[in-house]
Amino acid sequence: MGKTNTARLVWKGENLHFRGQLGSGYEFDVSGQSGPETGGSAMEFLLAGVAGCTAMDVVHVLRKKRENISGVEIEISGLRADEIPAVYTDVDILYIVRGHNVSASAVEQAIELSQTKYCSASIMFKQAGVDVRTNYRIEEETA
Amino acid sequence: MGKTNTARLVWKGENLHFRGQLGSGYEFDVSGQSGPETGGSAMEFLLAGVAGCTAMDVVHVLRKKRENISGVEIEISGLRADEIPAVYTDVDILYIVRGHNVSASAVEQAIELSQTKYCSASIMFKQAGVDVRTNYRIEEETA
Numbered sequence: 591m592g593k594t595n596t597a598r599l600v601w602k603g604e605n606l607h608f609r610g611q612l613g614s615g616y617e618f619d620v621s622g623q624s625g626p627e628t629g630g631s632a633m634e635f636l637l638a639g640v641a642g643c644t645a646m647d648v649v650h651v652l653r654k655k656r657e658n659i660s661g662v663e664i665e666i667s668g669l670r671a672d673e674i675p676a677v678y679t680d681v682d683i684l685y686i687v688r689g690h691n692v693s694a695s696a697v698e699q700a701i702e703l704s705q706t707k708y709c710s711a712s713i714m715f716k717q718a719g720v721d722v723r724t725n726y727r728i729e730e731e732t733a
Numbered sequence: 734m735g736k737t738n739t740a741r742l743v744w745k746g747e748n749l750h751f752r753g754q755l756g757s758g759y760e761f762d763v764s765g766q767s768g769p770e771t772g773g774s775a776m777e778f779l780l781a782g783v784a785g786c787t788a789m790d791v792v793h794v795l796r797k798k799r800e801n802i803s804g805v806e807i808e809i810s811g812l813r814a815d816e817i818p819a820v821y822t823d824v825d826i827l828y829i830v831r832g833h834n835v836s837a838s839a840v841e842q843a844i845e846l847s848q849t850k851y852c853s854a855s856i857m858f859k860q861a862g863v864d865v866r867t868n869y870r871i872e873e874e875t876a
Contacts, residue, residue: 592812592813592814592815592819592822593812593813594810594813595774595776595777595780595821596777596780596808596810597777597808598784598806598807598808599781599784599785599788599806599807599809600806601788601792601804601805601806606789606793608785608788608789608807610781610784610785612767612773612777612778612780612781613777613810614767614768614769614774614777615767615768615769616767616771616772616773616777617769618761618773618781619759620784620785622793624755624757624759625757625759626757626759626760628759630755630757630759631738631757631785632781632782632783632784632785632788632789633738633782633786633853634739634740634755634757635755635778635779635781635782635785636778636782636783636857637738637739637740638742638753638755638761638763638775638782639775639777639778639779639781639782640775640779641741641742641763641775642742642751642763642774642775642778643775645742645744645775646751646763646765646775649744661743661744662743662744663742663743663744664741664742664751665739665740665741666742667737667756668737668738668739669735669737670735670736670737670738670853671735671853672735672736674850674851675850675851675852675853676735677853677856677860678853678857679735707817707818708818709818710776710814710818710819710820710821711775711779713818713820714779714821714857714858714861714863715857715861717820717861717862718857718860720857
């Protein structure tokens with residue numbers, strides 16, 4: 591049997607604001623009027639899941655390959671259908687890798703491994719028919 | 734054209750810990766060693782998206798139907814494949830609705846509308862082949 595993940599949400603009253611707790615114990619806010627104080631939107635958290643999943647894979651693989659990385663950032667954007675249900679149709683992920691003499695082919699392999707093999711969230715998006723595109727940029731950084 | 738959502742993650746160093754910011758401005762933590770302090774796991778945030786999406790729909794529909802609701806909680810659990818990629822295969826969502834004389838058929842209709850028409854996250858999960866099951870419980874609460 592595979593692993594089970596859980597989450598729980600409690601409605602906090604009028605403005606479609608919910609307080610959430612993930613099974614791991616981490617707490618967060620989700621809101622119909624998303625913002626820095628009120629909470630993220632539900633569909634934003636879906637993107638966060640995809641970004642988090644592939645971000646970890648890429649860091650993990652690059653460290654295994656002993657690449658000298660000092661920073662990784664992920665920017666993700668998702669275009670949604672203009673009809674209801676407003677599912678994601680297109681997702682773009684930009685990987686920004688900072689470090690010293692980082693190999694472009696190592697970064698490409700890490701992204702490829704994540705997108706085709708390890709990143710369950712991204713693979714689920716593809717199974718749902720989303721066109722997931724990736725791009726990367728390497729920034730030289732001397733310590 | 735539909736709406737675009739965005740998110741951004743920045744690696745915080747050794748332990749696969751990333752600080753995230755959603756396009757709406759809300760900040761969060763995602764971590765390979767998930768916990769109350771370190772952050773949620775990426776796959777937990779995917780469940781949070783589904784839960785948040787359907788939670789808002791159900792509150793919205795029940796208020797439109799002028800049901801006298803005082804509390805709503807959502808419990809979601811997702812079983813993952815035991816091979817890589819460990820995608821979700823089965824998701825169970827329990828809706829707990831508190832209030833006075835809340836109509837069971839109104840709750841059923843709200844869940845049905847969300848699951849088949851409005852909740853993009855849940856519909857994407859179904860498109861990805863996930864078996865999404867729902868259940869509900871109404872708890873009488875006198876103000």
